[in-house]
Amino acid sequence: xxxxxxxxxxxxxxxxxxxxxxxxxxxxxxxxxxxxxxxxxxxxxxxxxxxxxxxxxxxxxxxxxxxxxxxxxxxxxxxxxxxxxxxxxxxxxxxxxxxxxxxxxxxxxxxxxxxxxxxxxxxxxxxxxxxxxxxxxxxxxxxxxxxxxxxxxxxxxxxxxxxxxxxxxxxxxxxxxxxxxxxxxxxxxxxxxxxxxxxxxxxxxxxxxxxxxxxxxxxxxxxxxxxxxxxxxxxxxxx
Amino acid sequence: xxxxxxxxxxxxxxxxxxxxxxxxxxxxxxxxxxxxxxxxxxxxxxxxxxxxxxxxxxxxxxxxxxxxxxxxxxxxxxxxxxxxxxxxxxxxxxxxxxxxxxxxxxxxxxxxx
Amino acid sequence: xxxxxxxxxxxxxxxxxxxxxxxxxxxxxxxxxxxxxxxxxxxxxxxxxxxxxxxxxxxxxxxxxxxxxxxxxxxxxxxxxxxxxxxxxxxxxxxxxxxxxxxxxxxxxxxxxxxxxxxxx
Numbered sequence: 001x002x003x004x005x006x007x008x009x010x011x012x013x014x015x016x017x018x019x020x021x022x023x024x025x026x027x028x029x030x031x032x033x034x035x036x037x038x039x040x041x042x043x044x045x046x047x048x049x050x051x052x053x054x055x056x057x058x059x060x061x062x063x064x065x066x067x068x069x070x071x072x073x074x075x076x077x078x079x080x081x082x083x084x085x086x087x088x089x090x091x092x093x094x095x096x097x098x099x100x101x102x103x104x105x106x107x108x109x110x111x112x113x114x115x116x117x118x119x120x121x122x123x124x125x126x127x128x129x130x131x132x133x134x135x136x137x138x139x140x141x142x143x144x145x146x147x148x149x150x151x152x153x154x155x156x157x158x159x160x161x162x163x164x165x166x167x168x169x170x171x172x173x174x175x176x177x178x179x180x181x182x183x184x185x186x187x188x189x190x191x192x193x194x195x196x197x198x199x200x201x202x203x204x205x206x207x208x209x210x211x212x213x214x215x216x217x218x219x220x221x222x223x224x225x226x227x228x229x230x231x232x233x234x235x236x237x238x239x
Numbered sequence: 240x241x242x243x244x245x246x247x248x249x250x251x252x253x254x255x256x257x258x259x260x261x262x263x264x265x266x267x268x269x270x271x272x273x274x275x276x277x278x279x280x281x282x283x284x285x286x287x288x289x290x291x292x293x294x295x296x297x298x299x300x301x302x303x304x305x306x307x308x309x310x311x312x313x314x315x316x317x318x319x320x321x322x323x324x325x326x327x328x329x330x331x332x333x334x335x336x337x338x339x340x341x342x343x344x345x346x347x348x349x350x351x352x
Numbered sequence: 353x354x355x356x357x358x359x360x361x362x363x364x365x366x367x368x369x370x371x372x373x374x375x376x377x378x379x380x381x382x383x384x385x386x387x388x389x390x391x392x393x394x395x396x397x398x399x400x401x402x403x404x405x406x407x408x409x410x411x412x413x414x415x416x417x418x419x420x421x422x423x424x425x426x427x428x429x430x431x432x433x434x435x436x437x438x439x440x441x442x443x444x445x446x447x448x449x450x451x452x453x454x455x456x457x458x459x460x461x462x463x464x465x466x467x468x469x470x471x472x473x
Contacts, residue, residue: 010355017355067356067363092357158359162319196243201250202315204377205440207369207448221445227250228442234247254441257434264431268463271424276470278412281405285397309384316377342391349397349404 005081007035009047010089011099019087020044032072032080033061036088036100049100056214059150063100064089069155071214091155107151107170113198114171115190120183129183141180144173144222146215153209153219165198169209169219172200176222179229191226191233200226249311256308263301288350295351302343310336369448372456376433379426386423421467428463432456 004023011020022039033051040047051061056074063072066080066087080086094102122129131138153169154160160168167175175194178184194200203223210218233239274284288294310332317323317331357364393411396403411420436452 064355064357067361069357069364087356089356092355092361096355155357156364159319161359192243196246199243199246201246204373205369205437205448206373207367208364210448211367211369212364218445218447220440220448224441224445230243231247231251234244235251239244239247254438257438261431261435261438264427268424268428268431272463272466272470275420275467276473278471279408281397281401281408284408285401285404305387309387312380313384316381339387339391342388342395345398346391346394349395349399 003084005035005077005084005086007039007086007088009036009039009100010096011047013096013098017096017099019089026077026084030077032063032065032070032075032077032086032088035077035086036063036072047100048098057148059148059152059214062091062150062152062155064092064155069152069212071150071152074214091151093155093157093160094151102151104151107154107168108149110167110171111149111174113193114167114175115186115193116171116174116178118178118181118184119186121185122183131182135182137180137182140222140225141177144177144217144219147173147217148215150214152212152214153217156208156212158206158208159202159204163197163202166202167194167198169203169223172203172226173217173219173222176226179226188233188238191230192239194226195230195234195239200230203227252307253311256304259300259304260308263297263304266297267301285350289352291351295347298347299344302340302347305343306336306340309339368450368453372433372436372453375429375456376437379430379433382426383423383430417471421464421471424467425460425464429456429460432459 003026005026007022007024008019009022010017012018022043024035024038024043027034033054036047036049037051040049049061049063051073052058054061054073056071059071061072062069064070065072065075069091070080072088077086088100090096090100090102094104094107097103120129147170149170151170153173157166157169159166172194175190179187179190184190200223203220205220205224207220210220213219230239274287313335314328314332317328323331354360393407394404396407411417432452433456436449436456439452440449
């Protein structure tokens, strides 16, 4: 308490931008989101940023903090700015609308392109589907369904920046949970959707997605599973 | 063949060749370390390899796996870091595989025949 | 000005699985570049023992021996890193298998040591 933190914040539109430095008073239990909010309310009202729940449930506040993608509401300043310096920028791999707010359209478009929608074979006239909770498929699906689409994995992945078509960890993780959902009816179309240059086979197991996911999901696991299933389907001529 | 099926098969063949090479490289490392003792000489090498068709066969298998594995790896790096994709890149990869296979077979022939 | 978090920003790339990726890619590149040279030198055997021996004598100097040692280490690292990837891709998921990263480093060191001892002993 007492000393200020030196905070560099990315300001600008699209690729044209740079850092502006602010001095923010230090507080106990301060989060990076608290810092951004302080700047916007007291120092520079023109700063644009996103947040919603501020308690680590919605993923809206994801930004690049000292080069690492994080939820700013769950990142304590004491942990990341021990030397009194903070660098805040928008999420990587996404176009910037303004300052700290990115355009997440491509992130969600890729989710849709990976056939990330459930489509069942039963109707309301059928009996409930029976899903064995301890089955291998259900456990695999359960490990990935907590994703809230925050974009941190997408921002952390090199392959996303090297291949414009790559669907990315979140979309592929979603596809994996649905491939393992025994009620779903689109298995082959989904495997086709996650194949090719856009798909699972270009993942190089860098593991940044699994390391950074705040929900401890491991997209690397699902992508490895998809690699096997897609290859098998391709060789069998099913794709 | 669509791109999706091609990509899936390339991935598969790179892994299969990797599996073959995991065994071959382990053996090859052992051979290298054994052969290098007390220095290398052509006479020593040729003394071991000439007429040794079993060894030649082993290295031929190793070589074929290389000729599959290396071009796929290089093509991936070319696409991601040089932005080199499409027909010319595919052709370069195939030529690369041919070069490895050709030069390697020539070397095996020279040492064994 | 470049935005933080991209490829050149190492701050989010300091975890073991990422280093394993870098080692695997660069060792693969180095080995791929070495292969044609390796085959060309061995192919000299076609011109007879003297031709092959001439090249082997040429590589008797320290710089080449150091290069050979380096390639042996890179080969061992690429091998073990590759086995780790095969395990991740084909066996049931059990994390990023960082124990295998440690094992790869150990085997690289062992191969390097064995080669050096064989060379110098």
